[in-house]
Amino acid sequence: xxxxxxxxxxxxxxxxxxxxxxxxxxxxxxxxxxxxxxxxxxxxxxxxxxxxxxxxxxxxxxxxxxxxxxxxxxxxxxxxxxxxxxxxxxxxxxxxxxxxxxxxxxxxxxxxxxxxxxxxxxxxxxxxxxxxxxxxxxxxxxxxxxxxxxxxxxxxxxxxxxxxxxxxxxxxxxxxxxxxxxxxxxxxxxxxxxxxxxxxxxxxxxxxxxxxxxxxxxxxxxxxxxxxxxxxxxxxxxxxxxxxxxxxxxxxxxxxxxxxxxxxxxxxxxxxxxxxxxxxxxxxxxxxxxxxxxxxxxxxxxxxx
Amino acid sequence: xxxxxxxxxxxxxxxxxxxxxxxxxxxxxxxxxxxxxxxxxxxxxxxxxxxxxxxxxxxxxxxxxxxxxxxxxxxxxxxxxxxxxxxxxxxxxxxxxxxxxxxxxxxxxxxxxxxxxxxxxxxxxxxxxxxxxxxxxxxxxxxxxxxxxxxxxxxxxxxxxxxxxxxxxxxxxxxxxxxxxxxxxxxxxxxxxxxxxxxxxxxxxxxxxxxxxxxxxxxxxxxxxxxxxxxxxxxxxxxxxxxxxxxxxxxxxxxxxxxxxxxxxxxxxxxxxxxxxxxxxxxxxxxxxxxxxxxxxxxxxxxxxxxxxxxxxxxxxxxxxxxxxx
Ligand SMILES: [Zn+2]
Numbered sequence: 001x002x003x004x005x006x007x008x009x010x011x012x013x014x015x016x017x018x019x020x021x022x023x024x025x026x027x028x029x030x031x032x033x034x035x036x037x038x039x040x041x042x043x044x045x046x047x048x049x050x051x052x053x054x055x056x057x058x059x060x061x062x063x064x065x066x067x068x069x070x071x072x073x074x075x076x077x078x079x080x081x082x083x084x085x086x087x088x089x090x091x092x093x094x095x096x097x098x099x100x101x102x103x104x105x106x107x108x109x110x111x112x113x114x115x116x117x118x119x120x121x122x123x124x125x126x127x128x129x130x131x132x133x134x135x136x137x138x139x140x141x142x143x144x145x146x147x148x149x150x151x152x153x154x155x156x157x158x159x160x161x162x163x164x165x166x167x168x169x170x171x172x173x174x175x176x177x178x179x180x181x182x183x184x185x186x187x188x189x190x191x192x193x194x195x196x197x198x199x200x201x202x203x204x205x206x207x208x209x210x211x212x213x214x215x216x217x218x219x220x221x222x223x224x225x226x227x228x229x230x231x232x233x234x235x236x237x238x239x240x241x242x243x244x245x246x247x248x249x250x251x252x253x254x255x256x257x258x259x260x261x262x263x264x265x266x267x268x269x270x271x272x273x274x275x276x277x278x279x280x281x282x283x284x285x286x287x288x289x290x291x292x293x294x295x296x297x298x299x300x301x302x303x304x305x
Numbered sequence: 306x307x308x309x310x311x312x313x314x315x316x317x318x319x320x321x322x323x324x325x326x327x328x329x330x331x332x333x334x335x336x337x338x339x340x341x342x343x344x345x346x347x348x349x350x351x352x353x354x355x356x357x358x359x360x361x362x363x364x365x366x367x368x369x370x371x372x373x374x375x376x377x378x379x380x381x382x383x384x385x386x387x388x389x390x391x392x393x394x395x396x397x398x399x400x401x402x403x404x405x406x407x408x409x410x411x412x413x414x415x416x417x418x419x420x421x422x423x424x425x426x427x428x429x430x431x432x433x434x435x436x437x438x439x440x441x442x443x444x445x446x447x448x449x450x451x452x453x454x455x456x457x458x459x460x461x462x463x464x465x466x467x468x469x470x471x472x473x474x475x476x477x478x479x480x481x482x483x484x485x486x487x488x489x490x491x492x493x494x495x496x497x498x499x500x501x502x503x504x505x506x507x508x509x510x511x512x513x514x515x516x517x518x519x520x521x522x523x524x525x526x527x528x529x530x531x532x533x534x535x536x537x538x539x540x541x542x543x544x545x546x547x548x549x550x551x552x553x554x555x556x557x558x559x560x561x562x563x564x565x566x567x568x569x570x571x572x573x574x575x576x577x578x579x580x581x582x583x584x585x586x587x588x589x590x591x592x593x594x595x596x597x598x599x600x601x602x603x604x605x606x607x608x609x610x611x612x613x614x615x616x617x618x619x620x621x622x623x624x625x626x627x628x629x630x631x
Contacts, residue, residue: 088625093544142624180534187492218489233484234475
């Protein structure tokens with residue numbers, strides 16, 4: 001054994017404190033906040049809906065977790081889980097799209113980047129679509145488009161409000177024009193829902209960009225956003241290249257959109273379920289004769305179930 | 306962006322043809338000077354040139370078609386409007402404080418029938434292009450467009466839109482004024498109109514900026530136009546991490562009229578003059594006029610509600626996936 005090997009072994013045998021902490025973070029016991037750097041107990045973080053208890057940073061939430069956070073226990077009924085993406089163009093960049101799809105499906109256990117279904121939110125029925133950023137950056141191709149259309153159409157038929165939680169880098173380039181056309185397709189489904197005077201609330205989370213932002217994300221009767229989400233049409237790098245100057249502070253954040261009039265309210269995740277339920281109850285049919293019978297507001301939900 | 310000025314308008318693949326044409330002209334002049342009869346040879350050479358022209362333009366790669374679609378001499382929205390209408394009056398403004406010169410529109414008469422026409426407007430030369438922002442509209446452009454479409458719907462005029470943009474403008478001001486919201490609103494509203502809507506890609510159909518005026522009962526495309534989810538340059542930069550792979554991206558994205566017809570995205574290809582629409586703009590305009598008129602007549606026979614339903618169905622069925630429950 002050379003001196004160097006010996007020295008290496010010593011180092012391996014005695015990991016410094018920092019290393020050990022990183023390993024425990026990797027094991028999922030502890031979590032280091034990417035915003036403030038504070039290490040918190042994962043259990044506490046989960047109990048706080050993945051919002052940093054120190055700095056209020058909103059960590060990314062996957063679709064299953066989001067559904068758990070929003071939908072009343074045991075009321076979730078998933079729809080169209082059997083839809084799978086295909087490779088309509090035989091697309092290949094540095095890797096074949098079909099291989100990429102398989103990799104992501106294996107890695108995430110998702111079929112594609114959105115889940116849809118119905119459930120109750122504080123006792124009120126809703127149709128819910130949730131995008132999942134883990135699957136190819138939440139990009140929108142044919143499956144995402146089809147699923148969101150189906151849930152909107154289902155809601156139109158059942159007269160449910162629609163909530164879509166957006167998290168997407170934009171259109172999925174690997175499906176070419178099929179992806180672009182999903183923007184129109186979903187907007188068309190929303191127009192039909194709207195014709196029936198039904199409520200639609202998109203929730204914009206980090207990030208909501210490109211083709212998603214320029215279609216159903218901006219078509220809400222009421223538009224909510226999580227704090228400090230990045231929301232925009234063009235990516236920051238693209239804009240920096242076109243204008244060749246630094247971007248303004250806080251550009252394309254939820255707060256920026258609120259200031260310029262493009263979202264109705266910024267809602268911390270821990271308040272999201274309550275706020276959605278409250279908004280939906282505001283838009284329940286109002287029956288003046290019955291309204292004094294029961295002043296805790298429950299009559300409307302009972303009648304709708 | 307095409308940086309070419311008037312003198313250097315020749316695209317690479319047009320060069321051999323241009324050479325041959327130049328040579329024919331030289332022979333003709335020489336023969337005249339020396340009083341030799343070469344008419345037979347000239348006829349042969351011209352036939353050869355015609356064949357070469359057909360060969361070149363029928364075997365263009367997607368990247369070359371993209372060059373044609375961006376050709377600075379390619380007829381623009383205003384060129385076509387002026388060429389095909391009996392009369393036309395441009396209308397301005399989004400009624401929100403802006404008038405975007407990159408997206409133009411107004412009322413017109415086509416074969417006697419009042420219609421609303423609108424589209425992206427690229428510039429003729431550098432100066433004009435700067436004024437028109439290279440056909441990249443601001444939110445104000447999309448808002449002017451929807452305002453004109455609402456006008457058309459109110460007065461039962463068919464809506465004819467012309468798509469020719471590298472994309473909606475990506476800049477701080479555009480974000481601040483709600484580029485996403487402006488496009489999204491148009492996408493939804495266009496499904497609500499009761500009048501016939503026909504969109505034609507006349508040059509470059511770039512991404513959200515194109516579809517923002519492209520929800521239609523009929524989607525037509527000039528032969529050498531392209532329509533794409535993202536510019537091949539942007540796609541190459543993101544997926545290949547190398548903007549120089551744009552030619553490959555253009556190939557992979559399936560952006561040509563033939564590809565999109567095959568994929569069921571567009572309804573009809575408008576044949577261009579052999580050397581492209583820029584070589585014979587009036588011929589291209591006549592083709593466009595005839596196609597638009599035929600579609601207006603067809604669509605006029607359908608009831609407004611049915612037309613709306615069919616428009617939704619048309620987009621509703623676009624998408625390819627596997628449904629293992631079926
Ligand atoms: Zn933190």
